[in-house]
Amino acid sequence: MKAELLRAFVLSLVCVVIQLIGGGASAQTYPNQELKNAILEKERYVREKQQVISSLRRRLIANQGAAAQVKFDLNNALYQQYKSFIFDSAFFYSNRLIELGYEMNDKALVGYSKTNLGFTLLSAGMFKEAFDTLNTVIVKELPDSTKVEFYALMARALYDNSDYNQDNYYSELYVKNANSFVDFAISLADPDAYHYLYLNGLRNLRVEKTDEAIQYLNKLLNADKKISSHEYAITASTLSYLHLKLGDTSRAVNLLASACVSDIQSAIKETSALTSLAQLMYETGDIEQAYLYINESMSDARYYGAIQRMSQVGNILPIISAAKLNNVDSQRRKLLIYSIGLSILVVLTVAFAMITILQKSRLSKKDLIIKQNNDQLREANTLLSETSKIKDEYLGFYFDSNARNLNKMSDLKKSIESKLLDKKYDDIRYVLKKLDLKKEHEELFNNFDEAFVKIFPNFINRFNSLFEEDKQFHPEKGQILSPEIRIFALIRIGITDSDRLANILGYSVNTIYAYKNRIKSQSTVPNNEFEDRVMNIQSKETK
Structure with a gap:
């Protein structure tokens, strides 16, 4: 009876672990291969435009x-x-x-x-x-x-x-x-021309006549008369907004993606389509794509060179970057939970194997008793055969199902299964002890540092200006921000709670307090003014 209960519990635990692993990819996503390819080819489109410009400039000189x-x-x-x-x-x-x-x-x-x-x-x-x-x-x-x-x-x-x-x-x-x-x-305007159709759509949009606006804009996209790539992108972006109002998020995302592809292929840098798509991806929970698109949008804004456009994108970039940091931290916690669950599964599987061996030993003893009683031999043999068949089929189903599910796990699981089959239990403990999230922490910090210095290129210099020269903080070789500066970089983007700081950085709360007090005490400004001075550091130097 105990063995059956244990088997049922192990099977339930396997299902839970599989659901947890599958749950990690449950966020709604809208993959668009054409947009991905366009981003990869972005520099080529820019070079082609630059070649056209160079040709025109040579003609102008001549x-x-x-x-x-x-x-x-x-x-x-x-x-x-x-x-x-x-x-x-x-x-x-x-x-x-x-x-x-x-x-x-x-x-x-x-x-x-x-x-x-x-x-x-x-x-x-x-x-x-x-x-x-x-x-x-x-x-x-x-x-x-x-x-x-x-x-x-x-x-x-x-x-x-x-x-x-x-x-x-x-x-x-x-x-x-x-x-x-x-x-x-x-x-x-000509009734079949771009301005006639688009402006009618825009006017209907402004007076909340959504259906009429969509009809005009769809006619423009489906018109036989060719419109420019940028006109197509503007029309698709406006249509996306209208479909989003109607609750059709999937259609809105696809239209925005098409607008982005059109602009990228035309090397258009003054555009809001990528920014809008990043915001929409963020709102639907697809942080990875949102982070990719908002960084591409900031790159375009810098290339175009207008301060207003960079400011618009810069208002959104820290929010998505912070969400990405939290997302990576959440994945790290999930990995820890998976590891703990897997460890429990391994221990229970070992226990189940031991109970199975004991059960087989008991069955052997029963065979001896049955053989001593000739009157019950046939009935006992039939019962034993049936019991063995059920046991073998049940065990076969369990181990077959277990093997299929475990084969879907990571290389860590494969290593544990191999050592489990060889009964190398000490090696299993060693493999579990090798779990190290240091590399993920480094990637997390590096991603944050890169995003942060894009927004605050002068943060390190402005931060160090609060200290005497011999007490300033400088990143080590291969780093972008030092640990001390990283704490106040997180504070600068609004993560001020010490528990959250400790959770993100992998420190204890006491360590965070110790870092902050030590840094403030070394500053040339009063402790109660220090964080206000840090929060006043701007994303760009004001002339």
């Missing part, structure tokens, strides 16, 4: 003595390449286009060029400068095609300003004026 219209066209071609690629260059060429427009005394080209400059300033988050520039455009001197561009840009600027300010009074005025500009643009 045509310095050409007619003004030729130079205008070449500068415009360069601006189009740079407008969503590098802010400084886009700013330079849009201003150069304005100069050439004045030289040619062509008011339409001047208005077109100012519209381009307004787009560049708006993309950089420079709202005042964008409005100041666009307000100098004399709309009546523009051709209809440029008027559509101008009205669409004014609408976008007002919508963005409304979203940025979030003011109950002025935001409503911004949206009202933006809707008027959308109506102007729609009245002049």
Whole structure:
């Protein structure tokens, strides 16, 4: 009876361990191989764009003595390449286009060029400068095609300003004026053109007509008329937002991923699709993908060079980075739980094997007794045969099932099973003692350090400025942050609770207190001001 209870308990424990291991991958994910491939090929797309730019610049140099219209066209071609690629260059060429427009005394080209400059300033988050520039455009001197561009840009600027300010009074005025500009643009646009369909979709979105907005945007994506890669990305991103409002998260993620692929393949750096996708992945619990996408987004923002874009991404990056740290720590705890469960399983399996041997010994003794009683020999042999068959089939099922399940475990489990079959119990204990999470801790710290210094590139210098030179902290070779600096780096991103700090860093709470008190006592500022000074360290130096 005891043996049967033990067998049932062991089988239940095996099922629990398997469920725990399977549970580690239960988070909802939305794999997108096309996006993964695009990110891997990202540098190639950038090189191809740079080659196009280099060719245009050589042509511009070779045509310095050409007619003004030729130079205008070449500068415009360069601006189009740079407008969503590098802010400084886009700013330079849009201003150069304005100069050439004045030289040619062509008011339409001047208005077109100012519209381009307004787009560049708006993309950089420079709202005042964008409005100041666009307000100098004399709309009546523009051709209809440029008027559509101008009205669409004014609408976008007002919508963005409304979203940025979030003011109950002025935001409503911004949206009202933006809707008027959308109506102007729609009245002049070709009904099958990008601006007509997209602006209709955007206007319906703003007035909460979700179904109508989706119809316009779907028509744009499915239209026979080809739209640019960036226009496709903008449309897909907007559609993603609408599907997310309807609760269709899977469709929203797929649309955002398609937008990201389109932008990456076009080497577009001024984009919010990757940032939005990172946020959505974070909200659905897929921290790994969220961390990958937000870092790619920060890389794009730095490449584009606009402070506003870097600031927007920088507000989200620490949140996702902290979540990744907690996720790794959670995985470490799960591994410990798996190891403990596996150890218990091994001990119980050994106990079960010993009980089985004792049970076989008892059966042998019963055989001797049965053989001494000829009257009960046939009945006893039949019973023994049936009992042995059931026992063998049950044991065969158990060990076969156990072997299949254990084969799915890690190399650690395989090593334990091998030694268990050889009855090398001391070796099993040795293997279990070899469990070492030091490497995972190092990877955890290195991932945190890399993410942190991206956000706070001057943190080490600013932190050390709180100490005399001979008491400053410097990372050892191969490290990014020293242990002392890492504690206050975690505090800087908002992890101030000593229990959480101890849990993340693998220290005791007393050790955390000791570190903090020792560091504060060495500082040149009062202890009660030290953490405030650390929290005031900015992500970039203020000039």
